[in-house]
Structure formats: structure tokens, C-alpha cells
Amino acid sequence: MQLTCEQFQETGDPTFSSRVKEVSEAGLERCYQCLTCTLSCPVALDMDYPPHQIMRMVQLGLKEQVLSSSSIWLCTTCETCVARCPQEVDILRVMDTLREMALQEKVKGKETVIPIFHDTFLESIRTFGRQHELSMLLLLKLRSRDMFSDLDLGIKMLLKGKLGILPPKRKGIKEMKAIFEKTKEGSP
Amino acid sequence: MRFAYYPGCSMGEGTAKEYDQSVKAVCQMLGVELEEIPDWSCCGASSGHSTNYKLGHALAARNLALAEKMDMDIAVGCPACFQRLKGTRHEVKQNASLKEELPKLIGMPYEAKHDVRHILDIIYSDIDIEQIRNRVKKPLSGLKLACYYGCFIVRPPKVVQFDDLENPQSMDILMDALGAEVLDWSAKVDCCGGSLSLSKRDIVTRLVTGIADAARGVGAEAIVTACPLCMANLDTRQKPDSGKALPTFYFSELMGLAFGVSDGEAKGWFQKHLVSPVALLDSHSLL
Numbered sequence: 130m131q132l133t134c135e136q137f138q139e140t141g142d143p144t145f146s147s148r149v150k151e152v153s154e155a156g157l158e159r160c161y162q163c164l165t166c167t168l169s170c171p172v173a174l175d176m177d178y179p180p181h182q183i184m185r186m187v188q189l190g191l192k193e194q195v196l197s198s199s200s201i202w203l204c205t206t207c208e209t210c211v212a213r214c215p216q217e218v219d220i221l222r223v224m225d226t227l228r229e230m231a232l233q234e235k236v237k238g239k240e241t242v243i244p245i246f247h248d249t250f251l252e253s254i255r256t257f258g259r260q261h262e263l264s265m266l267l268l269l270k271l272r273s274r275d276m277f278s279d280l281d282l283g284i285k286m287l288l289k290g291k292l293g294i295l296p297p298k299r300k301g302i303k304e305m306k307a308i309f310e311k312t313k314e315g316s317p
Numbered sequence: 318m319r320f321a322y323y324p325g326c327s328m329g330e331g332t333a334k335e336y337d338q339s340v341k342a343v344c345q346m347l348g349v350e351l352e353e354i355p356d357w358s359c360c361g362a363s364s365g366h367s368t369n370y371k372l373g374h375a376l377a378a379r380n381l382a383l384a385e386k387m388d389m390d391i392a393v394g395c396p397a398c399f400q401r402l403k404g405t406r407h408e409v410k411q412n413a414s415l416k417e418e419l420p421k422l423i424g425m426p427y428e429a430k431h432d433v434r435h436i437l438d439i440i441y442s443d444i445d446i447e448q449i450r451n452r453v454k455k456p457l458s459g460l461k462l463a464c465y466y467g468c469f470i471v472r473p474p475k476v477v478q479f480d481d482l483e484n485p486q487s488m489d490i491l492m493d494a495l496g497a498e499v500l501d502w503s504a505k506v507d508c509c510g511g512s513l514s515l516s517k518r519d520i521v522t523r524l525v526t527g528i529a530d531a532a533r534g535v536g537a538e539a540i541v542t543a544c545p546l547c548m549a550n551l552d553t554r555q556k557p558d559s560g561k562a563l564p565t566f567y568f569s570e571l572m573g574l575a576f577g578v579s580d581g582e583a584k585g586w587f588q589k590h591l592v593s594p595v596a597l598l599d600s601h602s603l604l
């Protein structure tokens with residue numbers, strides 16, 4: 130990514146950079162652009178900005194580009210970058226912080242399906258206490274308007290008894306609802 | 318040896334029942350008692366911590382607190398659940414404000430007294446390898462295996478504190494003790510794409526096909542895993558050029574088979590796989 134000085138002055142937001150550093154406590158200021166994270170990342174080629182560029186863009190305060198990027202959602206959270214970073218930057222904590230900020234600020238980003246997946250996954254836990262894969266899958270398909278892909282696979286899994294039909298019933302559902310209620314304001 | 322057992326959603330209720338069943342069978346034979354945590358709930362998985370820091374830790378902490386009441390270390394089979402639970406315990410020890418806040422969020426005390434262990438670690442570290450060798454009734458002779466560890470058993474090393482980060486050996490040593498031919502290969506700790514399976518099928522297909530190609534490239538006939546998500550992705554999303562996907566086993570299934578569980582019990586596990594390993598086992602006279 131190349132930005133002119135003018136573009137940077139227009140878009141750079143130093144408060145964004147300091148906020149991400151403060152919330153994530155990930156040592157982001159130590160990043161010296163060695164590219165180890167990007168070379169380790171299984172999905173770097175699928176991202177609009179690979180991980181080392183996201184780190185630099187946060188340092189530069191490029192809030193809008195970072196929070197609307199597909200990169201923050203495509204990150205698989207595999208932690209290969211964290212394990213290999215010579216500067217011990219907790220890149221995953223940075224990514225988690227960026228995802229949480231993007232949701233809180235209701236950013237309309239380039240990636241739409243993955244945030245829907247996370248929301249649907251958590252909705253299922255809030256409702257049942259445990260993940261009920263079948264209803265979660267059906268709701269995800271409905272919400273992402275993608276009813277027919279994987280239909281054959283879903284049927285095979287049902288026939289093999291891999292997907293439970295009835296949702297679990299748990300005593301702790303009240304406690305789970307309370308946890309969701311108390312944390313709904315988020316963290317940063 | 319007794320542990321508070323956290324099955325997690327995949328093993329407890331969903332796609333990885335055969336992993337839960339084979340873990341229980343093997344642990345029983347090895348004298349490892351697993352007492353299920355009553356009323357456990359989902360650990361939040363990647364969706365919890367990816368979208369809300371406090372929610373992620375609170376969902377994990379509820380289960381840690383329930384296990385603390387049982388006054389035992391926790392045993393977990395799913396690496397994602399393992400890393401979430403162990404990660405929250407680690408964070409509580411580092412972060413005083415989270416330690417103070419979590420009990421209010423979950424409505425229970427939590428003091429981070431007990432360790433969180435992956436079942437692979439328990440079997441590998443706490444049981445003498447000679448005892449495992451001596452238990453083998455049906456050696457897996459000639460079966461060529463690539464042991465696949467994936468992400469969360471070994472990463473992040475500061476939190477999980479188990480095995481080598483880049484070239485782990487525990488599963489290799491266990492499979493070798495069962496008589497299998499264990500192969501060195503390069504994709505042991507590569508990522509399978511994890512939860513992108515449902516949202517980005519193409520990416521997961523590319524990743525698991527690459528992993529299976531690497532295993533096939535060194536002559537492996539099957540992959541061995543200790544993770545329900547790796548299994549689901551390898552079992553459903555491989556698309557090799559030859560059209561012939563490599564079967565995947567849970568390490569516990571192969572331990573059970575070698576320890577001599579009945580053919581009926583073993584077949585009950587293997588019939589749940591989408592890429593059937595039955596023909597391969599037949600060809601080695603193992604079923």
C-alpha cells in the first residue's frame with residue numbers, strides 16, 4: 130500500500146493508534162516490519178493488507194482502512210505469527226482489538242460473512258449454553274443468503290449422526306444470559 | 318489419576334463424538350479417570366475472543382470455576398477449548414483487574430488454582446511409554462502415518478507450555494509405540510483454516526488439501542490429529558488432484574484399536590468419518 134503525504138495527513142488518526150496500543154497491550158510499538166508474521170500467515174495472500182502492513186497502518190493511525198479491511202476478519206487466529214514474532218508483538222491481541230472496535234463502531238467493512246458467522250455462533254451459545262451445530266448452520270445459511278452450498282455435505286453429516294437434531298437443554302442458561310448481558314458493552 | 322473432564326461442544330454434543338468415545342475408552346484402559354464437569358457450557362471458541370475480550374474470558378472462566386469446585390486439574394480433548402481455558406487461566410494470573418472482574422461476570426469465585434491439560438499431554442507426559450507399549454495387542458505394523466498437531470496444542474507456547482513449537486513429537490512417539498510407521502513431514506503445525514470452514518470454503522479447501530498433499534508426499538497413508546476442527550476440515554474439505562482424499566484418525570482411535578477394543582466398537586468410531594479409513598485398515602489386517 131502506498132499513501133501520499135496528503136492522503137496520510139487526511140486519514141491518519143494518532144488517537145486510534147494510541148487507543149489500540151493501550152487496549153491491546155500487545156507491544157505494537159516494537160514492530161519493525163521484518164515480515165515474519167506475513168510469511169507465517171496461512172491466509173496472508175487472501176487479505177487486502179497482509180499482517181505486517183496492518184501493524185504499520187495501526188502505528189500510522191489509518192483507522193478507516195484498517196477497520197474496514199478484510200484482513201482483520203480473515204485472520205484464522207492460528208497464532209503462528211505470535212509464536213514467531215522476534216519482537217514478541219501479540220499480533221492476535223491486536224487483531225482481536227481491531228475486530229472488537231470494528232463491531233462497536235459498526236464499520237461497514239469489505240468482509241461481511243465472517244462477522245455474521247461469529248454473531249450466529251455466539252447467538253447459539255446465548256440461547257442454548259452450548260453450541261447446537263445444526264440450528265447454527267441453518268441460521269448462518271439464512272443470514273448469509275447462501276442456502277444451497279454444502280447441502281450434500283450437511284445431509285451426509287446428518288445421516289452419519291454427526292449433527293444432533295435436538296438442541297441441548299442446560300441449567301446454566303440463566304448464567305450464560307447474564308454473562309452476555311454484563312459484557313455487552315465490550316472492552317475497549 | 319483423576320481429572321475434571323471438559324468435553325466441549327464438538328466432543329460433547331456434535332461432530333466429534335467418536336473422539337469423545339475413543340478418548341474415554343483409552344483413558345479407562347490407562348487408569349485415567351475423567352469426571353465430566355457438571356453443566357459445562359461452551360468455551361466461546363474463536364468467536365468469543367475475536368469479538369469481545371471480556372465475553373471470551375468470561376465464557377471460558379465459567380467452566381474453569383465449575384471445575385475448581387471439583388478441586389481437580391482439567392482435562393480437555395479439543396485444542397481450541399484447551400487453549401481458550403488455559404489462556405483465560407494464564408490471563409487471570411497476569412492481569413489483576415481481570416482477576417477481580419471475572420467472578421462478578423460469572424457469578425462464581427475463580428482463583429486459577431488448577432491446571433488445564435490436553436488429553437494428549439496427559440497420556441504422553443503422565444503415563445510411562447513402556448506401559449503403552451505393553452498394552453498393545455494389535456500392533457499397527459506397516460501403517461504409515463503423518464502426525465498433525467495444528468495450532469492450539471502448541472501455540473502460543475507461553476500459554477500452552479506443551480511440546481516443541483515447530484516440530485512437536487508427542488503424538489509421533491505415541492504412534493511409534495503402537496507399532497506404526499511414523500513419518501517426518503513439514504506441515505505438522507500448519508493451520509487448517511479453523512472456523513473459516515463455514516464462511517470461506519475455498520480458503521479451507523486450499524489449506525487442508527495442501528496439508529494432505531504434504532502428508533502424501535512423504536508416503537503417508539493417513540493423517541493423525543488431536544483436534545475436532547482439524548478433523549472436520551480434513552474430513553470434509555480435501556480436494557486432491559487424484560480425487561482420493563487421505564483418511565484422518567483421532568490419535569485416541571488408533572490407540573484404542575491397537576489396545577484391542579472390539580472391532581464393533583472401533584467400526585462404530587470409523588463409520589462416522591466421511592473419508593472412510595476402513596479399506597486402509599482392512600489392507601493392513603487391522604479390522
